[in-house]
Amino acid sequence: MSSRILVFKFGGASVKDSSAVRNVASILRRYEGKNILVILSAMGKTTNALEGVHLCYTLNNTKEALERISESKNYHYQILNDLFSPEHPIFSTIDNLFANLVLELDLAPEPLFDKSYDRIVSYGERIATAILNAFLVESNIPSKLVSAFDYVISDNTYRDAYINWDLTVKKIDESSKEWFKTPSVILTQGFIGRSEEGCPITLGREGSDFSASIFAFALNAKEVIIWKDVPGIMNADPKLIPSACPIEHISYREAVELAYYGATVIHPKTIKPLENKNIPLRVKSFLNPDGKGTLIDRKRADDAKVSSFIFKFNQVLLSVLPHDFSFINERNLSEIFSLFSRNNIRINIMQNSAISFSVCFDHEPAKLSILIKDLQENFKVRYNERVDLITIRNYTENSADEFIKGRKVFLEQKSRSTWQLIVGKI
Known part of the structure; x- marks a missing residue:
């Protein structure tokens, strides 16, 4: 049954x-x-x-x-x-x-x-x-x-x-x-x-x-x-990109990547239990129940057919530096991560250099003030508020052009299929 x-x-x-x-x-x-x-x-x-x-x-x-x-x-x-x-x-x-x-x-x-x-x-x-x-x-x-x-x-x-x-x-x-x-x-x-x-x-x-x-x-x-209230998973928020279109089919893997980076249609933890038991997931519109919607299953053939754009606004970019100009090492990172864990703050992107460690996360003022106080016991702290995190999946060379025009790029990372940028306000 x-x-x-x-x-x-x-x-x-x-x-x-x-x-x-x-x-x-x-x-x-x-x-x-x-x-x-x-x-x-x-x-x-x-x-x-x-x-x-x-x-x-x-x-x-x-x-x-x-x-x-x-x-x-x-x-x-x-x-x-x-x-x-x-x-x-x-x-x-x-x-x-x-x-x-x-x-x-x-x-x-x-x-x-x-x-x-x-x-x-x-x-x-x-x-x-x-x-x-x-x-x-x-x-x-x-x-x-x-x-x-x-x-x-x-x-x-x-x-x-x-x-x-x-x-x-x-x-x-x-x-x-x-x-x-x-x-x-x-x-x-x-x-x-x-x-x-x-x-x-x-x-x-x-x-x-x-x-x-x-x-x-x-x-x-x-x-x-x-x-x-949307016809399925969209490749972008239509309020931000009017040309956004629904995605008919993606794999569990692509769906979990989109959710992890902040796509709001699906909660990030949703996919794993379904993938483990091969239970298909559909995203459909309650305004049009007869519509196809988006099917999510194990097949990966369609994953790279369309670029997806994800925006996380009201972010904080925070950089941590040792007081004595020493290298950021495993011991420093362990202490830093433990403070983020203790304050229940999820890191959205991170970048390490010789003498600094930078992270981006959602701006929650009460948690931010406590975190900074904790970090300042052993580190210098610099931070920028009111920055935005842009993530592009299956990007092309010019995918980010319209989003960074006239804006300062504080941090940028690229992998084979993902391009992320932290940008300031216009």
Whole structure:
């Protein structure tokens, strides 16, 4: 039975309002009679809103945190009012979830920023799945809501959790026998799970894709479909490059490279579990369910047919130099990497020279200030803020011309198939 299971992932844009929720239900009706596990993200920009709540919480600004929670509740109530009659029990369910979210503000801020982040931000998916499940049941689509907290088990690395695969697979496999006794939709949260110490965790920004991959791996799924607001994986962001076009087919290898370098259509960790079990992945548009989309599998024949352009904005370029003009050696690098690890900062590109080591990473002011302080104990530190990282896969000689015109290039690297540049603002 498990080989017939389809795993669908719907992102925030797919349930951003009441008409979008209805559209998700209409897509699921197309697959009536099949076993489907649905992974759902928070609605619309709810994750951003809850990140704002968390920031206010860490700054002890309870008044603004409560205001932001109220705004989020009003947003969800607009959707509820369009979908349900006033006496429907979903209103009570959502009231309770928001009441519990408010109670989170009464707890003393965690010493670990990331741990309290996961506790607060994880409410977005819990609220979204409650609403969608209620609407599916109301629409006579057989649906059951299960909690990702009970199945996705990780270590205690908050905001970027490492999955306990053995325990996670065991829990999902045991329950799936009951879930799919008859054809049905099983709905659960993306992005979230439970740490080994029993606290909410998240899988990294846009981690719902990874959630779909985790469940697909455990279920030996037939296929994963990620439903997006684009016609598939594009070779560039159409907002930045109007001539961007969809890619019909790429290999797991090319997909993981694109994701690693920052392509936002797929979470970087999504591919490996699917490749390991040869589970195809499709990226399709929920606005055009009949469209081809992009197929990702083991075949590599089409990988080099089109150049792909990936932009990561708001970066920091930081260089570390020994105080005594000595060479950068393995001991220096070990210390530097340990500080990045301790501060949970992911390096996007690095370059080593005789007496300096340069890295580029996402600009998070709170983490940056702590990192600089830590590094300055043993090194000189220089850095540039507000730089951009451009990555070109399968480049040609002139691929970067239009992006670097009039801009200072701080760092450049080329390999056989990848060209990366760190550039300043115009």
